[in-house]
Amino acid sequence: MKNISRILSRQSHRVFHRRQFPTISHSPPISQKIHTTSVHPANGAKNKIRDPITKSTMTTMYQHGPSASEFARTYNDRTGGCNIRLATHLIALVKPYLPPTTAASAAEPLRILDNACGPLVLTNAILHDEDIKAYANVHISAVDFNEAFIENNQGIIDAMEYRKGVTIQTAVMNGMDLKFPDDVFDVSFTSLGIFAFPDPVKGARELYRTLKPGGVAALTTWKRVGWVSFLHEVERRVRPGEALTQFPFLEAWSVPGKLAETLREGGFGDVVEDEVVSYAWFEGEEGAARSLSETVEMLVGRNWGEGGKEKMYEGLRRGMEGGSELMRRGDGGKVGFEMVAWTGVGRK
Numbered sequence: 001m002k003n004i005s006r007i008l009s010r011q012s013h014r015v016f017h018r019r020q021f022p023t024i025s026h027s028p029p030i031s032q033k034i035h036t037t038s039v040h041p042a043n044g045a046k047n048k049i050r051d052p053i054t055k056s057t058m059t060t061m062y063q064h065g066p067s068a069s070e071f072a073r074t075y076n077d078r079t080g081g082c083n084i085r086l087a088t089h090l091i092a093l094v095k096p097y098l099p100p101t102t103a104a105s106a107a108e109p110l111r112i113l114d115n116a117c118g119p120l121v122l123t124n125a126i127l128h129d130e131d132i133k134a135y136a137n138v139h140i141s142a143v144d145f146n147e148a149f150i151e152n153n154q155g156i157i158d159a160m161e162y163r164k165g166v167t168i169q170t171a172v173m174n175g176m177d178l179k180f181p182d183d184v185f186d187v188s189f190t191s192l193g194i195f196a197f198p199d200p201v202k203g204a205r206e207l208y209r210t211l212k213p214g215g216v217a218a219l220t221t222w223k224r225v226g227w228v229s230f231l232h233e234v235e236r237r238v239r240p241g242e243a244l245t246q247f248p249f250l251e252a253w254s255v256p257g258k259l260a261e262t263l264r265e266g267g268f269g270d271v272v273e274d275e276v277v278s279y280a281w282f283e284g285e286e287g288a289a290r291s292l293s294e295t296v297e298m299l300v301g302r303n304w305g306e307g308g309k310e311k312m313y314e315g316l317r318r319g320m321e322g323g324s325e326l327m328r329r330g331d332g333g334k335v336g337f338e339m340v341a342w343t344g345v346g347r348k
């Protein structure tokens, strides 16, 4: 954490100078304002700004070990792009609470946290959002406790093209212990992250603490993962009578109210929970079966007994060939599964 602390303290006057945007605290409660606005694709390459990568010295296996780097390396293939739709949706949900564009300046840009950022899908969506482009100055802090993601993210940032006035900083950071001062961010995103925190309420408290008064947090967790239902369908067919593969952390968060309650316990008074439908698309049946069997292995360890991953791959592939109500077919032989997420929006 040495580097992070150094950077934060060095920047504390300039970057984390506190300022509130009065208009935001006068806006009506979330429950009256939630709506979805359209988000447009990227247009136009702009100047690049580089910020330094920072690392912590955290040492747990999950954060730094082989499974963590494998998780990061294969992440985009395994998500099948379902997180992109969630990212654009979350951005749309926070728009009613953004401060006026005139309130942001070079000294005090619009400050956004991409928490548990993974490979910067949300950050990328922020950069391409037309309404966010209206802010002359934007600073994005993209943090994750998986060092492999953060190492890779610096390369992604270097390759991104974005306009003058935008800065992005990526750092290794635990969502339950954010190394930011109080009252810093205008907007805080945690997409598909909080369910992985050992103490999610602690994570919610950190979001609340680091938001400016009037600031807004937007999160997603999974309500229904389509490929899990498909896996169970295959298991019933291929291994009748045997226990279905369980995903305890997904099940715990699938229930209504869990995300909203976590935010309330974290200090948010004004919370709205809703849902959004997305799809995970894979390259054909083989690609889908490979990706899903790897994901299952990664999430719950080897199962289906000896040679479990290969057996599961074969079972899934045959199941897809046979067709199922639970899968969609897209252009170019793509295979898709519906992914339904909870969204939670809370204001400080």
Ligand SMILES: C[S@@+](CC[C@H](N)C(=O)[O-])C[C@H]1O[C@@H](n2cnc3c(N)ncnc32)[C@H](O)[C@@H]1O
Binding pocket: 083, 115, 116, 117, 118, 119, 120, 121, 122, 143, 144, 145, 146, 149, 173, 174, 175, 176, 190, 191, 192, 193, 196, 197, 198
């Ligand atoms: C499913 S991925 C989501 C990544 C990204 N937000 C997205 O939408 O694609 C979950 C992320 O949460 C991160 N994560 C898990 N526990 C965390 C913690 N305690 N603090 C910070 N990040 C954490 C993981 O490293 C991983 O990048």
